[in-house]
Amino acid sequence: xxxxxxxxxxxxxxxxxxxxxxxxxxxxxxxxxxxxxxxxxxxxxxxxxxxxxxxxxxxxxxx
Numbered sequence: 001x002x003x004x005x006x007x008x009x010x011x012x013x014x015x016x017x018x019x020x021x022x023x024x025x026x027x028x029x030x031x032x033x034x035x036x037x038x039x040x041x042x043x044x045x046x047x048x049x050x051x052x053x054x055x056x057x058x059x060x061x062x063x
Contacts, residue, residue, distance in 0.1 A: 004019040004023035004024075004030060005023055006022070006023045007022055007023065008034065018034065018035050019033070021033070025042075029042075029045075030046075031043065045061060
């Protein structure tokens with residue numbers, strides 16, 4: 001997976017080791033934590049979009 005172009009948020013501090021990184025792959029999207037680069041989640045654009053919308057709307061908050 002080293003051939004993937006991993007990107008993290010511009011809000012992340014330079015050199016920070018606890019950031020979420022994303023990479024586009026031929027068959028979907030990969031997500032990992034920068035401090036655990038071998039643990040990778042595979043998803044697709046629609047599922048990631050639904051997750052981000054739910055998080056922004058507060059649907060994932062514990063209440």
